[in-house]
Amino acid sequence: MDGDEIIVRGYNLSSELIGKLGFTAMFLLDLDGVIPTPARVRVVDSILVALMEHGITPSTLAGRLVLDGAPEAAQGAVAAGLLATGSRFLGTSEEAARLLQGVVAAGTNLEEASRTAIRELIATDSRVPGLGHNLHKKTDPRVRALIGVAREEGQAGRHVEALGALESAAQSELGRPLLVNAAGAVGAILSDLGYRPEDVRSFALVARCAGLVAHIAEERREPMARSVWVGLQEHRDEN
Amino acid sequence: MDGDEIIVRGYNLSSELIGKLGFTAMFLLDLDGVIPTPARVRVVDSILVALMEHGITPSTLAGRLVLDGAPEAAQGAVAAGLLATGSRFLGTSEEAARLLQGVVAAGTNLEEASRTAIRELIATDSRVPGLGHNLHKKTDPRVRALIGVAREEGQAGRHVEALGALESAAQSELGRPLLVNAAGAVGAILSDLGYRPEDVRSFALVARCAGLVAHIAEERREPMARSVWVGLQEHRDEN
Amino acid sequence: MDGDEIIVRGYNLSSELIGKLGFTAMFLLDLDGVIPTPARVRVVDSILVALMEHGITPSTLAGRLVLDGAPEAAQGAVAAGLLATGSRFLGTSEEAARLLQGVVAAGTNLEEASRTAIRELIATDSRVPGLGHNLHKKTDPRVRALIGVAREEGQAGRHVEALGALESAAQSELGRPLLVNAAGAVGAILSDLGYRPEDVRSFALVARCAGLVAHIAEERREPMARSVWVGLQEHRDEN
Amino acid sequence: MDGDEIIVRGYNLSSELIGKLGFTAMFLLDLDGVIPTPARVRVVDSILVALMEHGITPSTLAGRLVLDGAPEAAQGAVAAGLLATGSRFLGTSEEAARLLQGVVAAGTNLEEASRTAIRELIATDSRVPGLGHNLHKKTDPRVRALIGVAREEGQAGRHVEALGALESAAQSELGRPLLVNAAGAVGAILSDLGYRPEDVRSFALVARCAGLVAHIAEERREPMARSVWVGLQEHRDEN
Numbered sequence: 044m045d046g047d048e049i050i051v052r053g054y055n056l057s058s059e060l061i062g063k064l065g066f067t068a069m070f071l072l073d074l075d076g077v078i079p080t081p082a083r084v085r086v087v088d089s090i091l092v093a094l095m096e097h098g099i100t101p102s103t104l105a106g107r108l109v110l111d112g113a114p115e116a117a118q119g120a121v122a123a124g125l126l127a128t129g130s131r132f133l134g135t136s137e138e139a140a141r142l143l144q145g146v147v148a149a150g151t152n153l154e155e156a157s158r159t160a161i162r163e164l165i166a167t168d169s170r171v172p173g174l175g176h177n178l179h180k181k182t183d184p185r186v187r188a189l190i191g192v193a194r195e196e197g198q199a200g201r202h203v204e205a206l207g208a209l210e211s212a213a214q215s216e217l218g219r220p221l222l223v224n225a226a227g228a229v230g231a232i233l234s235d236l237g238y239r240p241e242d243v244r245s246f247a248l249v250a251r252c253a254g255l256v257a258h259i260a261e262e263r264r265e266p267m268a269r270s271v272w273v274g275l276q277e278h279r280d281e282n
Numbered sequence: 283m284d285g286d287e288i289i290v291r292g293y294n295l296s297s298e299l300i301g302k303l304g305f306t307a308m309f310l311l312d313l314d315g316v317i318p319t320p321a322r323v324r325v326v327d328s329i330l331v332a333l334m335e336h337g338i339t340p341s342t343l344a345g346r347l348v349l350d351g352a353p354e355a356a357q358g359a360v361a362a363g364l365l366a367t368g369s370r371f372l373g374t375s376e377e378a379a380r381l382l383q384g385v386v387a388a389g390t391n392l393e394e395a396s397r398t399a400i401r402e403l404i405a406t407d408s409r410v411p412g413l414g415h416n417l418h419k420k421t422d423p424r425v426r427a428l429i430g431v432a433r434e435e436g437q438a439g440r441h442v443e444a445l446g447a448l449e450s451a452a453q454s455e456l457g458r459p460l461l462v463n464a465a466g467a468v469g470a471i472l473s474d475l476g477y478r479p480e481d482v483r484s485f486a487l488v489a490r491c492a493g494l495v496a497h498i499a500e501e502r503r504e505p506m507a508r509s510v511w512v513g514l515q516e517h518r519d520e521n
Numbered sequence: 522m523d524g525d526e527i528i529v530r531g532y533n534l535s536s537e538l539i540g541k542l543g544f545t546a547m548f549l550l551d552l553d554g555v556i557p558t559p560a561r562v563r564v565v566d567s568i569l570v571a572l573m574e575h576g577i578t579p580s581t582l583a584g585r586l587v588l589d590g591a592p593e594a595a596q597g598a599v600a601a602g603l604l605a606t607g608s609r610f611l612g613t614s615e616e617a618a619r620l621l622q623g624v625v626a627a628g629t630n631l632e633e634a635s636r637t638a639i640r641e642l643i644a645t646d647s648r649v650p651g652l653g654h655n656l657h658k659k660t661d662p663r664v665r666a667l668i669g670v671a672r673e674e675g676q677a678g679r680h681v682e683a684l685g686a687l688e689s690a691a692q693s694e695l696g697r698p699l700l701v702n703a704a705g706a707v708g709a710i711l712s713d714l715g716y717r718p719e720d721v722r723s724f725a726l727v728a729r730c731a732g733l734v735a736h737i738a739e740e741r742r743e744p745m746a747r748s749v750w751v752g753l754q755e756h757r758d759e760n
Numbered sequence: 761m762d763g764d765e766i767i768v769r770g771y772n773l774s775s776e777l778i779g780k781l782g783f784t785a786m787f788l789l790d791l792d793g794v795i796p797t798p799a800r801v802r803v804v805d806s807i808l809v810a811l812m813e814h815g816i817t818p819s820t821l822a823g824r825l826v827l828d829g830a831p832e833a834a835q836g837a838v839a840a841g842l843l844a845t846g847s848r849f850l851g852t853s854e855e856a857a858r859l860l861q862g863v864v865a866a867g868t869n870l871e872e873a874s875r876t877a878i879r880e881l882i883a884t885d886s887r888v889p890g891l892g893h894n895l896h897k898k899t900d901p902r903v904r905a906l907i908g909v910a911r912e913e914g915q916a917g918r919h920v921e922a923l924g925a926l927e928s929a930a931q932s933e934l935g936r937p938l939l940v941n942a943a944g945a946v947g948a949i950l951s952d953l954g955y956r957p958e959d960v961r962s963f964a965l966v967a968r969c970a971g972l973v974a975h976i977a978e979e980r981r982e983p984m985a986r987s988v989w990v991g992l993q994e995h996r997d998e999n
Contacts, residue, residue, distance in 0.1 A: 048662060049662075049663065051573075051574045052574075056570075056571065056574075056662075056663065056666075057662035057663050057665065057666040058662070058666070060570050061567045061570050061571050061663065061666040061667060061670065062563070062567045062570075062666060062669065062670040062673075064566070064570055065543055065544070065545060065562075065563075065566045065570075066543070066544045066545045066548075066565075066566050066569045066570065066728075066731070067543060067544045067545075069566075069569070069570040069573055069574075069731075070544075070573070070731040070734075070735070073573060073574050073731065073732060073735035074734065074735045074738055084543075085540070085543075088542070088543045088544050088547075089539045089540045091544045091547070092534075092538050092539050092540075092542055092543075092544065092547040093534065093539050095529075095547055095548070095551060096529045096530075096534075096547075096551050098515055099511055099514045099515040100351070100511060100515070101347040101348065101350045101351035101507065101508075101511050102347075102351055104344075104347055104510070104511050104514065105343075105344040105347040105348050105351075105362055108340040108341075108343055108344040108347070108366055109340065109344050109362065109365045109366040109368075111340045111366070111370070112339070112340035112341055112344075112365075112366030112367060112368050112370050112371050113365060113366055113367070113368020113369060113370065113371075113833065113835065114368070114369065114370065115368060115369045115832065115833065116365075116368055116607065116830065116832065116833040116835075116836060117719070117722050117723070117726070118603050118604055118606050118607060118611070118722070118726060118830065118833075118836065119365035119366075119368065119604060119833060119835065119836050119839070120365070121603055121726050121730075122361075122362075122365060122600035122601070122603045122604050122836070122839070123344055123348065123361075123362035123365045123366070123600070125596050125599055125600045125603070125730075126348045126351075126352060126355075126358035126359070126361060126362045126596055126597060126600050126843075127347055127348040127350070127351030127352055127358075127362070128351060128352070128596050129348075129351050129352020129353070129354060129355055129358065129594065129596055130352060130353065130354045131350070131351050131352065131353065132351050132352075133596070184526060184527075184534075184535035184536070185527070185534065185535050185539065187535065188534075188535040188536065188539040188540060189539060191540065192539065192540040195540075241595070241741065242738060244595050244596070245595070245734040245737070245738060248595070248596060248599050248730065248734055249727075249730055249731050249734055250544075252599075252603075252726065252727055252730035252731075253544070253547075253548040253551065253727050253730075254551060256548075256552065256723040256726055256727055257548070257551035257552045259723070260552055260720060260723060263719065268340065269340075271343070271510065271514065272338055272339060272340050272343050275338045275343065275510065276337055276338040276339070287901060288901075288902065290812075290813045291813075295809075295810065295813075295901075295902065295905075296901035296902050296904065296905040297901070297905065299809050300806045300809050300810050300902065300905040300906060300909065301802070301806045301809075301905060301908065301909040301912075303805070303809055304782055304783070304784060304801075304802075304805045304809075305782070305783045305784045305787075305805050305808045305809065305967075305970070306782060306783045306784075308805075308808070308809040308812055308813075308970075309783075309812070309970040309973075309974070312812060312813050312970065312971060312974035313973065313974045313977055323782075324779070324782075326783075327781070327782045327783050327786075328778045328779045330783045330786070331773075331777050331778050331779075331781055331782075331783065331786040332773065332778050334768075334786055334787070334790060335768045335769075335773075335786075335790050352594065352596065354593065354594070355591065355593065355594040355596075355597060355846065356958070356961050356962070356965070357591065357594075357597065357842050357843055357845050357846055357850070357961070357965060358594060358596065358597050358600070358843060360842055360965050360969075361597070361600070361839035361840070361842045361843050362839070364835050364838055364839045364842070364969075365604075365835055365836060365839050367835050368833065368835060372835070423765060423766075423773075423774035423775070424766065424773065424774050424778065426774065427773075427774040427775070427778040427779060428778060430779065431778065431779040434779075480834070480980065481977060483834050483835070484834070484973040484976070484977060487834070487835060487838050487969065487973055488966075488969055488970050488973055489783075491838075491842075491965065491966055491969035491970075492783070492786075492787040492790065492966050492969075493790060495787075495791065495962040495965055495966055496787070496790035496791045498962070499791055499959060499962060502958065576993055577989055577992045577993040578829070578989060578993070579825040579826065579828045579829035579985065579986075579989050580825075580829055582822075582825055582988070582989050582992065583821075583822040583825040583826050583829075583840055586818040586819075586821055586822040586825070586844055587818065587822050587840065587843045587844040587846075589818045589844070589848070590817070590818035590819055590822075590843075590844030590845060590846050590848050590849050591843060591844055591845070591846020591847060591848065591849075592846070592847065592848065593846060593847045594843075594846055597843035597844075597846065598843070600839075600840075600843060601822055601826065601839075601840035601843045601844070604826045604829075604830060604833075604836035604837070604839060604840045605825055605826040605828070605829030605830055605836075605840070606829060606830070607826075607829050607830020607831070607832060607833055607836065608830060608831065608832045609828070609829050609830065609831065610829050610830075746818065747818075749821070749988065749992065750816055750817060750818050750821050753816045753821065753988065754815055754816040754817070
């Protein structure tokens, strides 16, 4: 802040940013310190759009319950919803990014590095972050869409390639297909954009915050949380 | 902290507090700056015990859901549960304390001050904090227990008296009984202990934190949150 | 979710939304149920950009401190930062929207309705939400920028007009200028977009979430929170 | 809840618990399902008392900042403070409990199991949870006090013994003393009481919640948070 003008990352907020940048470009300026290219904005937008809305999850239900208990403080409802987006929901894309960055760093032969990584995970009986899904038997259509945008914009690189190598290695090592999931695509693309694994969660938090805000607005208009907990309480009292 | 010794509110933690004070006495020392009398401790204990466990509420269910999403960070589950203890659940004892402190401050005639207060609430179509309950047709047994302890310990004073005056005034103004509820008893007793309305929530937060911790430990042993949100998600998908 | 396809608000996520919508359009689809016009997106973007980054505030400092204590759970740091965006920081635009919607609803004469509103606030010794600022003696440049974008896009209506009327009424009633501030502009523009006062906070929460994420990433790279609390602790120990 | 009576863990809240149990006994009833012995209550009290108040920490400062931003929602301030009590502050006693339970489970010879454990930690260049401290050159007086109470009450067992064996093993393996710290004492005693490592954090959360509530009440009476962030903001603007 300089006198009457607010300066953000070297730019005059009022004359250079408001009305000139969209949300995602401003977010990336704040995060990275430089105004992003339109290609980068479109790729990040595709990820934020993919992650925003997931229906009823622990996160959105927790947010709605907190609104029911404390309707005066909507920030508490959003905060509670974000708290539920921990390792079980957001951790996977972070872990996928870590795995892919390890594979890419391991050398020039992605196939070999992928096989080594898959074998290590099998040896420790771990799941492969970024592969596998409980619902989709075919390639998750979000994966195709996300990687498609990254390729169109010339932003897909070695990590997206490594994700494919990992899928092939998993198939040959396990003898059955283990398909790329959305968390894998997000982890690969953000890695190609230069983000570290721990930054990956940042994008998910921003997307989920927007989704939560929409759920909380819906809960205000059409409440459902109260019937959930009252129903459970009655059920418990009877038993 | 003084060299190797930790000093809390003027007392040596290791030689004067650990093993000498119980939780509630230590909490009151930290809050008020003086070691409380045993009478005061027993009265506060009765309130903390009454407020601790309420079964499935927005608070405990939100805490369990957050644990399901982020099992690595139990502090997030407790935090989310506390966020749900807002105006709808904890606010009432605070409002009851405010009302009772207003009645007591209004002068020596509690009956008249109570009638005035009740009339003002009726005029603005407001409910009377501290009176009324959706379940108990007879006096809530917690009310009798809490006020009983406060009287035994010589800690019940003008605010507990004002609560009775308020109940009588409500009956005569409304023409039907509106019984003292637990929030009213808590608000009156804490007022008699000298706390301001905004401090009342403090006691509820401490009690609820302990109850939440117990729910979260139970959720770890016998998970139930996942079945709740998965059931809702499937129901929503079908509709 | 329908088989392999995820449907959000009636649209196929993979084929109709990813790569097609930016963040803000997707957020407005989720919030309002319809894909917004480009004009609406640009106006909302201008507001989100204006609210995103405010340097060191209670919110960003709380987020950084939580990261220092719990680096394993970045969602906790963002949640804590959002919790600090309560009435003192986000409430003003909500209150400004409430005031302006009241003025517009009061009838066709905005000047008269504004004077009445200002007189009522003066009578109860209240500040006027949306007017006045502790720093800027001239019109806040963000106000000009925000209202400029809303006008360019044909989205400024009666509530922006009412904000001007309020400013004039304040000047004539108080005998000194009380200029429109950024919260007033945000409240007016979002009211013109059709949002209720309680929705206004939603936009601020999304913008602040993005700003918090940027602060938390910076704290990871260049920590400052530890020096703050250690400095305070040492200061307290000496005194 | 059965008609007018509230039943908690098989006990009638009003007639069997309120006025009969203190906070800690009620908490242990809720957590463990049985009313604890007085010995167990005194030992748990000693731990809660030791963990409650630590002056200015990331946790208490985050809580105070959130109160400054959202004074209307004290539950948010307490929640934010709890969020800061993550791995860096509360994790150590949990890890110490895990280590000690491993040593005890490893067999009858605690000395040998301790040496093995210490060597493994040295080999992976890890610190030893429960030993070492940056301030106290002599045994932390809290350790003596806590273990003293556990012994007096006949609650110290194999895990407290293992803690001593670990200290000796560290000295002989490292060639310099690495003294037991408070987290180690807490982890050992709670292990002797039968709690699993992940339960250890529960006790810390309850104690810290009480400490936070006291800080927040103090912040209301004597605010300090605003001067902290305003000072930092001005410092940043100048630089």
